[in-house]
Amino acid sequence: MDTVGTTxxxxxxxxxxxxxxxxDPDKIYWCNGSEDEYAELIRQMLADGTLSxxxxxxxxxxxxxxxxxxxxxxxxxxxxxxxxxxxDAGPNNNWMAPDEAHSKMDALFEGCMRGRTMYVIPYCxxxxxxxxxxxxVEITDSLYVVANMKLMTRMGDAALRRIETEGRFVKGxxxxxxxxxxxxxxxxxxxELSIQSYGSGYGGNALLGKKCHALRIASHQARDEGWLAEHxxxxxxxxxxxxxxxxxxxxxxxxxxxxxxxxxxxDSMPGWKIWTLGDDIAWLHLDSEGQLxxxxxxxxxxxxxxxxxxxxxxxxxxxxTHDAIFTNVATTDDNEPWWEGKTSGTPxxxxxxxxxxxxxxxxxxxxxxxxxxxxxxxxxxxxxxHPEGVPISAIVFGGRRKELAPLVYQAKSWAHGVLxxxxxxxxxxxxxxxxxxxxxxxxxxxxxxxxxNFADYWSHWLSFPERSEAxxxxxxxxxxRQDAEGRFLWPGFGENLRVLKWIIDRCERRADxxxxxxxxxxxxxxxxxxxxxxxxxxFDALTTVDVDAWTNEMSAIGxxxxxxxxxxxxxxxxxxxxxxxxxxxxxxxxxx
Ligand code: OXD
Ligand code: MN
Numbered sequence: 140m141d142t143v144g145t146t147x148x149x150x151x152x153x154x155x156x157x158x159x160x161x162x163d164p165d166k167i168y169w170c171n172g173s174e175d176e177y178a179e180l181i182r183q184m185l186a187d188g189t190l191s192x193x194x195x196x197x198x199x200x201x202x203x204x205x206x207x208x209x210x211x212x213x214x215x216x217x218x219x220x221x222x223x224x225x226x227d228a229g230p231n232n233n234w235m236a237p238d239e240a241h242s243k244m245d246a247l248f249e250g251c252m253r254g255r256t257m258y259v260i261p262y263c264x265x266x267x268x269x270x271x272x273x274x275x276v277e278i279t280d281s282l283y284v285v286a287n288m289k290l291m292t293r294m295g296d297a298a299l300r301r302i303e304t305e306g307r308f309v310k311g312x313x314x315x316x317x318x319x320x321x322x323x324x325x326x327x328x329x330x331e332l333s334i335q336s337y338g339s340g341y342g343g344n345a346l347l348g349k350k351c352h353a354l355r356i357a358s359h360q361a362r363d364e365g366w367l368a369e370h371x372x373x374x375x376x377x378x379x380x381x382x383x384x385x386x387x388x389x390x391x392x393x394x395x396x397x398x399x400x401x402x403x404x405x406d407s408m409p410g411w412k413i414w415t416l417g418d419d420i421a422w423l424h425l426d427s428e429g430q431l432x433x434x435x436x437x438x439x440x441x442x443x444x445x446x447x448x449x450x451x452x453x454x455x456x457x458x459x460t461h462d463a464i465f466t467n468v469a470t471t472d473d474n475e476p477w478w479e480g481k482t483s484g485t486p487x488x489x490x491x492x493x494x495x496x497x498x499x500x501x502x503x504x505x506x507x508x509x510x511x512x513x514x515x516x517x518x519x520x521x522x523x524x525h526p527e528g529v530p531i532s533a534i535v536f537g538g539r540r541k542e543l544a545p546l547v548y549q550a551k552s553w554a555h556g557v558l559x560x561x562x563x564x565x566x567x568x569x570x571x572x573x574x575x576x577x578x579x580x581x582x583x584x585x586x587x588x589x590x591x592n593f594a595d596y597w598s599h600w601l602s603f604p605e606r607s608e609a610x611x612x613x614x615x616x617x618x619x620r621q622d623a624e625g626r627f628l629w630p631g632f633g634e635n636l637r638v639l640k641w642i643i644d645r646c647e648r649r650a651d652x653x654x655x656x657x658x659x660x661x662x663x664x665x666x667x668x669x670x671x672x673x674x675x676x677x678f679d680a681l682t683t684v685d686v687d688a689w690t691n692e693m694s695a696i697g698x699x700x701x702x703x704x705x706x707x708x709x710x711x712x713x714x715x716x717x718x719x720x721x722x723x724x725x726x727x728x729x730x731x
Pocket of ligand 1: 213342343391392393419441570571
């Protein structure tokens with residue numbers, strides 16, 4: 140066997156040998172993570188047609204990948220958590236017994252790399268020097284996966300050295316297989332710290348460091364070890380006075396986490412600065428003082444492209460003009476990438492390479508993506524590499540709700556905040572295969588990503604006050620309220636900083652809020668609305684609690700929580716009863 144690279148760690152060497160015997164590749168290549176290696180990967184993908192060059196004058200080092208049309212999003216119905224006891228995976232996950240899952244996957248992987256190269260990617264989720272970082276090795280036969288892992292994780296020699304010292308790592312095995320949706324599975328074995336993914340090359344299914352390791356496996360590990368692995372962006376907000384607060388925000392997929400993480404302050408807020416640490420995943424640990432600290436396990440972004448322009452997200456727009464891999468965007472006549480919402484250029488070929496006139500539907504796929512290293516981002520925070528991460532002042536949940544959920548509200552306590560998180564619901568998006576625009580319950584934005592029973596997960600969240608008296612405040616935001624005609628009531632994007640300022644001021648106990656049954660809401664005078672074209676009526680609609688609608692919502696949340704059965708922590712149910720009791724005696728905005 141032609142092999143480049145090896146390791147001194149026998150457990151890793153034996154595993155790689157074993158996988159190569161099953162999958163039978165022609166060659167084994169251990170990735171070192173160097174720039175030369177990346178350049179060579181790109182050269183090979185250009186040669187074999189996996190990538191094509193975009194306009195190198197206007198988009199230097201940018202490439203386009205067109206995926207198989209059946210392989211454009213995460214496949215939640217084919218994603219399984221395989222624990223020994225089914226209830227440990229919980230009703231929130233598809234479950235398969237580990238033995239059954241292993242024999243299914245063994246049959247799929249048998250000989251699947253014949254005639255191909257097997258790549259071994261050692262990676263580190265989190266800064267290489269961080270005590271909070273965790274390690275993994277992904278084996279794959281996809282060059283596209285290797286190149287994306289290079290942009291998204293700290294991979295190669297430095298990670299391997301740490302793996303060899305620590306000895307503990309997550310084993311991820313991936314093959315694109317035949318891309319047959321009937322032969323596609325994403326299996327997680329949290330008790331074995333392993334992942335097996337077959338039949339898809341799409342980001343969340345195939346870049347195993349991301350959703351599979353950093354959320355599903357890590358959340359399971361985090362519960363045992365007393366920390367949290369969350370679907371959250373991490374952003375620092377610096378005031379003109381030079382005071383920086385870091386917040387972590389959980390929104391479901393394609394609800395604007397990337398936009399918020401690299402927000403451009405509006406003209407009305409001169410002197411404010413944004414520092415991005417992460418746009419998708421946060422690992423949260425309590426330090427010895429009880430301060431919650433966050434690291435971003437990833438080191439790049441796999442962002443949704445449509446809608447990105449110089450007005451909605453100038454930083455993202457700028458950062459994808461160089462050194463980026465685009466997946467499933469359209470192209471213009473002069474070979475620039477194009478997507479719905481781009482304000483310049485005209486698409487010539489759609490995401491499948493067909494002339495746009497012949498194409499039926501959008502020119503770019505609604506879930507088309509860019510992959511870039513985080514350092515491409517003009518608002519990149521150097522603290523991203525800080526081993527101890529950053530202190531978190533506020534946790535913010537949110538969803539895409541055209542009705543009901545106010546612009547912002549603050550939970551009354553940590554336990555109430557856990558209920559607010561458990562009650563997150565959002566309209567579905569193209570990030571996952573299935574209907575779009577249907578409201579579904581997505582607790583903590585973790586429905587597709589929590590690697591164990593949600594009931595146990597809520598208990599874990601509720602245990603934090605036992606270990607810290609300095610926990611962050613918890614909030615909920617909704618940028619997506621509409622009126623009956625479908626008009627957005629809040630301008631969103633950069634203007635969201637006005638709301639974040641209120642959140643920070645609340646954390647610092649220097650802003651007012653009005654107590655309602657569901658939490659504290661701002662009054663018009665609490666948020667600076669100067670220069671915004673927003674009527675008092677719209678602001679009232681954004682900040683009023685509709686008592687009947689909320690009573691129904693809380694009852695629906697109660698039914699949802701009850702569907703998790705006996706494992707649901709009584710403290711969560713008590714929080715729900717308190718809100719319902721308060722709603723029954725309240726009359727909206729100012730009612731306690
Ligand atoms: C993502 C997702 O790609 O949540 O981040 O689907
Ligand atoms: Mn995500």
